[in-house]
Amino acid sequence: MANVNINIRMDSDLKQQFEAFCNDVGMTMTMAFTVFAKKVVREQRIPFEIGVEVPNAETCEAIQEVQRMKSDPNKVTFDSFAELLGEDARGLLETYCLCSDSQVKQEIIEGMNTPLSECLPENKVEW
Template sequence: MATVSFRMDDALKKQADELFNDLGMNLTTAFTIFVKQAVREQGIPFEISREVPNSETLEAIREVEEMKKNPSFGKSYTDIDKMMEEMLS
């Protein structure tokens, strides 16, 4: 048996532990299943793609681009407290 160790964000590990425990296995078993499937398929056993922004995010990106081109578009602030006050009210 070989020992493999790797680093993972604490929050992600906790989420993975909870998920795999609900599925009746531990993290080691889950990774072993992943690696066996990868070897069997000779590749990653699922599609890997970039996260595509949703329509709301795309609209926000377009809005920022417009604000860069035309500084009078939108509202600007010189006082962070006033900005936060307006945002939260």
């Protein structure tokens, strides 16, 4: 069957946003309109959804945090996964040893339940 051209008028901002969306989902505007037309004819109904998940506020915040962490010149890095695991394993072992003392364990639990607003900022802690 032969293809035909269809002219559609729409606001230029809407056209740019629609074109950007189509690019994001890997299709042209022509493909999107063709999918729409086939779906309408097949199901005899409007509308239908083609969507991209928009990250929620928590995910956006996490993405921004990762970007900040990646640009931090003082970030801790590891040469291998084994090195990373070694650091983690040492930390777990130290926590296990500390928790074997019931008084220290209770102090750790109390510290974990202390609101951050009541804690000293890291730059004021003497190590």
